[in-house]
Amino acid sequence: MNTRITRMLGIQHPIVQAGMSWASSSAALPAAVSNAGGLGVLAAGPMYLSQFQSTLTELRQATDRPYAVNIPLYRPEADLILDAMFEARVPVVIASQGGPKAHLPRFREIGAKWIQVVSTLEHAKKAEAAGVDALVVVGGEAGGHPPANEVSTLVTVRRVLQEVAIPVIAGGGVADGFGIAALLALGADAVQLGTRFLLTTEATVHANYKDAVLRADVADTALVGRRSLPIRGLRNAFAEAIFEAERRNAPRDEYEALFKKSTLRQAALEGDVAWGKVEAGQSAGLVQSIRPAAEVMQSLVDELAQAMARMQGMTA
Ligand SMILES: Cc1cc2nc3c(=O)[nH]c(=O)nc-3n(C[C@H](O)[C@H](O)[C@H](O)COP(=O)(O)O)c2cc1C
Numbered sequence: 667m668n669t670r671i672t673r674m675l676g677i678q679h680p681i682v683q684a685g686m687s688w689a690s691s692s693a694a695l696p697a698a699v700s701n702a703g704g705l706g707v708l709a710a711g712p713m714y715l716s717q718f719q720s721t722l723t724e725l726r727q728a729t730d731r732p733y734a735v736n737i738p739l740y741r742p743e744a745d746l747i748l749d750a751m752f753e754a755r756v757p758v759v760i761a762s763q764g765g766p767k768a769h770l771p772r773f774r775e776i777g778a779k780w781i782q783v784v785s786t787l788e789h790a791k792k793a794e795a796a797g798v799d800a801l802v803v804v805g806g807e808a809g810g811h812p813p814a815n816e817v818s819t820l821v822t823v824r825r826v827l828q829e830v831a832i833p834v835i836a837g838g839g840v841a842d843g844f845g846i847a848a849l850l851a852l853g854a855d856a857v858q859l860g861t862r863f864l865l866t867t868e869a870t871v872h873a874n875y876k877d878a879v880l881r882a883d884v885a886d887t888a889l890v891g892r893r894s895l896p897i898r899g900l901r902n903a904f905a906e907a908i909f910e911a912e913r914r915n916a917p918r919d920e921y922e923a924l925f926k927k928s929t930l931r932q933a934a935l936e937g938d939v940a941w942g943k944v945e946a947g948q949s950a951g952l953v954q955s956i957r958p959a960a961e962v963m964q965s966l967v968d969e970l971a972q973a974m975a976r977m978q979g980m981t982a
Pocket of ligand 1: 684685686687689709711736738761762783804807808809810811837838839840858859860861862864945946947948949
């Protein structure tokens with residue numbers, strides 16, 4: 667396919683595997699997606715510098731196709747990771763949770779593309795004004811950090827496209843090629859999928875995590891932590907404890923402590939899917955199997971072609 671994003675990044679399909687802490691923090695998943703013609707994304711979020719450097723080397727040995735590194739800019743070690751990304755001449759940076767301005771000039775120098783993750787029009791406009799090359803725009807259905815205002819992907823993405831001229835990679839709630847077609851029809855230049863790629867053999871999370879997400883239906887996730895930095899995850903014991911604290915209007919300190927005590931690491935690494943943060947999107951309910959990422963890519967491409975043919979048939 668030929669879109670502004672496939673041309674900009676040199677990829678075959680307008681399909682991006684979303685950066686997911688732990689799940690895509692090793693080489694296997696991004697390498698498989700990039701080798702299948704999509705954009706694989708290594709999530710640097712939970713990694714220390716030395717671990718990041720060795721994993722990046724592994725990824726570069728496993729694929730000669732374009733790939734990206736996702737870096738949450740708020741993390742304490744972000745500058746060190748960015749230095750390593752610069753030195754390694756990473757071709758695509760996908761930055762979240764922080765301003766891009768300070769970092770853009772030197773990544774420009776090495777010809778890297780800088781893509782900023784946003785979930786509101788306000789942040790989309792700011793990122794465009796700062797000079798980023800493209801946006802990832804996610805809406806309310808998304809796993810991880812959807813917009814706190816809970817506006818859906820359909821509306822969030824369309825609103826951003828009304829006001830922003832740079833290319834948009836849209837996501838949140840998409841798990842098959844039909845969803846990809848829908849967001850391309852809306853005006854996006856590529857689509858990013860997280861939860862779908864979480865349920866692959868290559869994703870590096872505990873088996874309990876994959877099983878719990880696989881069992882979930884479309885209404886089994888919730889926005890958890892409305893009074894903090896909310897996440898979308900499974901409605902487990904941790905989520906219920908947070909809802910209970912919200913109902914009784916628990917003091918701020920107590921609420922924050924409860925929210926921070928539970929971590930993604932606890933669920934993803936240790937397999938505690940009751941009390942950990944099991945980040946996943948509503949599209950968990952659209953996925954019925956854990957499969958190799960290359961097979962998932964093939965299905966996405968086939969379904970996208972079916973969806974496009976169906977729509978072309980409507981005009982015949
Ligand atoms: C387990 C998990 C971990 C995530 N970690 C990150 C992360 O480290 N950085 C980031 O920018 N987004 C992260 N996200 C959000 C995804 O990049 C993506 O926006 C989201 O999964 C898209 O929605 P979907 O799950 O409905 O496809 C995470 C999502 C999940 C499900």
